[in-house]
Amino acid sequence: METITLKVDGIILHSRSLKVELPDEPGKFVTAEVRDPAFEGDPNPYLEAVNKTLTVQAKISRRHSGELARLYIMNVVGPRAA
Numbered sequence: 624m625e626t627i628t629l630k631v632d633g634i635i636l637h638s639r640s641l642k643v644e645l646p647d648e649p650g651k652f653v654t655a656e657v658r659d660p661a662f663e664g665d666p667n668p669y670l671e672a673v674n675k676t677l678t679v680q681a682k683i684s685r686r687h688s689g690e691l692a693r694l695y696i697m698n699v700v701g702p703r704a705a
Contacts, residue, residue, distance in 0.1 A: 624682055624697060625681060626679070626680050627678070627679060627681055627683070627694075628678045628679075629645075629655070629677055629678075629679065630646075630675070631669070631672040631673050631676070632673075633673065634670060634673055638656075639656065639658075639662055640655060640657060641655045643694065653693060655681065655694035655696050657696045659679075659696055659698050659699055661699055668699045669699070678701050679697075680698040682695040682697065
């Protein structure tokens, strides 16, 4: 698992996923599946992070080239000022 700070661009509630901007590649977005039980909580830290940054612990899937392809968010660490 890696700790990573992401800018949350949008949220898809029914699939528990986020669209996030890659930290090292502004303007490039990937899907992040949220497996954290906090996604169902109230308050939901993921809903509050839309259009802001969020620090998470995630499993990262990479393409053969090493490029980040998909994230599996396991735990929210906390928000971070944009």
